[in-house]
Amino acid sequence: METLGLNPWGFFVHVVNFILLLILLRVFLYPPILRMLDERQARIRESMERAEALRVESERAQQEVQRTLAEARSEGQRIIAQATEIADRLQRERQAAAEAEYQRILQRAQEDARREREQAFAELRDQIADLAVMAASRIIHRQLDPATQRQLVNEFLVEATDGRRS
Numbered sequence: 001m002e003t004l005g006l007n008p009w010g011f012f013v014h015v016v017n018f019i020l021l022l023i024l025l026r027v028f029l030y031p032p033i034l035r036m037l038d039e040r041q042a043r044i045r046e047s048m049e050r051a052e053a054l055r056v057e058s059e060r061a062q063q064e065v066q067r068t069l070a071e072a073r074s075e076g077q078r079i080i081a082q083a084t085e086i087a088d089r090l091q092r093e094r095q096a097a098a099e100a101e102y103q104r105i106l107q108r109a110q111e112d113a114r115r116e117r118e119q120a121f122a123e124l125r126d127q128i129a130d131l132a133v134m135a136a137s138r139i140i141h142r143q144l145d146p147a148t149q150r151q152l153v154n155e156f157l158v159e160a161t162d163g164r165r166s
Contacts, residue, residue, distance in 0.1 A: 129153030 133149040 125153070125157060129157075132156060 129150065132153055136152070
C-alpha cells in the first residue's frame, strides 16, 4: 500500500475514526434528528388532517349557506306571492265595495228622481186643478169652495187618466 502512497497505520486510524464517528452519530445524533423529523412529520400530518377537516367543514358550511340561501329565496318568493295575493284580494274587495257604493248611490238617485217626479206631478196636478177651477169659475161666474174644487179636479184628472189609457 505504501507503493500507492498510503500509510497502512494512518489508513487504519482513519477507518477506526470513521467507524467511531458513525457509531457516535448513530447513538447520539441520529435519534434526536429522527425524533425531530418524526415530530415534524407528525405536525405536518396533523396540519394536513386539520386542513382537510377545515376544507370539509368549509364545504359543509358552504353547502349550509347555499341551502339557507335557497330557503331564504323560496321564503322570499312565498312572501311575495302571498303579498301579491293579499293585494289582489284587497283590490277585489275595494272594487266590490266601490261597485256596491255606486249601486247604492244610483238607487238613491233613482228614488230621489222618482220622488221629485211624483212631487212635480202632484204640484202640476194642483196647479192644473187651480187653473181649471179658475177657468171654470170664470166660466160659470161663481166661486166654488176649496173642497168642491179639489173634488172636481180629482174627478177631471181620473177621467183624463182613464181616457189616456184607453
